Amino acid sequence: MLRRLHIRDFVIVDALELHFDAGFGALTGETGAGKSILLDALGLVMGDRAESGVVRAGQARAEMSAEFDLPVADDLMQWLDEQAIEVDDDSLLLRRVVDQTGRSRAWINGVSVTLTQLREVGGWLADIHGQHAHHALLRADAQRNLLDTYAGLEDQVKAVAAAWQQWQKARQACQRAEADAAGVAQERELLEWQVKELDALDFNAEAWRELEAEHARLGHATGLLEGVSAAVNVLDEGEQPLIGELERLAVRIAELAAIDPTLQELQELLSSAAIQADEAVHGLRRYRDRVEADPERLADIEARIAAVTDMARKHRVSPEALADVLAERRARLDALLSEADPVALQEKAEAAQRAYATLAADLSAARAPVAKALSEQVTAAMQTLAMTGGQFDIALLPTPEGSAHGNETVEFQVAANPSQPVRPLAKVASGGELSRIGLAIQVITSRAAAVPTLIFDEVDVGIGGRVAEIVGRMLRELGVQRQVMCVTHLPQVAAQANWQWSIAKTQRDGETVSTVAVLDDAARIDEIARMLGGVNITDTTRQHASEILGLTPTA
Structure with a gap:
């Protein structure tokens, strides 16, 4: 259940800290006092879209936070674990901050989250029924979604x-194959030729890199041999080999080091240089013996490079991308071959149709008993809401070829009086009847929901008198199993509540702000009297209010 709601600088609320009880609670007050504002703030905490206008005039941002008891739900615990959100004291704290531009940030138990995550967790915690929710029942999609969700x-x-x-994609593929047969055949011929040509090239990216390296060596073989031979000549084969000079210098400096030991390190450097130069000569000779000019091999490599380069130029890609081009052309060709086979396409479409038919039939079978049961429950509720003899029916009307929603359309039908046949809700229900049915x-669908907190925002519009008292009792009974809150203007509904708050507008330092008062028994009498009598509250009105409250069973 909802434990606490904190609001700061939201519309006409400067600062409110509200603590909630279990059972059925009524939120009452004059029109425009800010009753629905509290629910709007709670909606934002649960992920509703924010606008810049929600920030109180003159303030930088609006802040809202709501603390809920953690529901007993394994899927919620799994979700929290997946989001790395820790729960310490069996509660969840949702927080939302909205700035003047409408941008916002959100947190769950101190962990920054997206609005999608906030909405997801909010779905486990509370369900808000807006004051115009019953109008949505006139839409076919809303009727279908309500039944399926329930x-x-x-x-x-x-x-x-x-x-x-x-199924539709498979059907469209059949139709395209028939309509574009000539174009597909032409494209297939082109692709077959391209794939054959690329296959014949037998291109391999790694072999291509090795070929380029070999081409560089063979193309410069003469220069490489000349350079290596010149180096060998200077080091060891010339008239005054450098290695011999280094060795003689090393011996001479060694003799001098015997006189001055400080030359010993320099002598070692010269000896090392002579040794390394000798090793370099051996390596250069081996390289010279290995490298040789091969005009025929060079010509073959250049022909191969020209073939690959021409193919790459033809397809407007780099040589390295030719393998990807081949894979792409082959995949497209395979797809065309599949699409060009009318038998295969038809078999695929028929398989997709059978799969759809099976799933749609299962959905129809699952909908039927729930539609019947819900129809009976709503019909029974209508008898207590001044619609004696009325009937409510959820019709499942077959559609010949089905749709994305199944083999039938869902239509809410109603007969307000026993002498009338059922007809579509959108065509026959008056405003008051629609409110009561909605x-x-x-209430019936909420009983089956696992959501621990239910909030009704002026859903009792269009009813009054005895019906209002019945509605209040329905909400009170629902409050035994759930935490229920209702924004209402009806004293008969408010009188059934276990607890009641009064919301009012006041002037403070030249500003209009919304305030909330928790009502005790005496204050509830005054508030119910106000709701009954308007501006002039008499003793008779107060007595009437006391009597209404006296009818409320002890919680």
């Missing part, structure tokens, strides 16, 4: 949609 069919719905896409659906 039935827990999200994974099956995704699988059906994916299978539908695969509220019944929200």
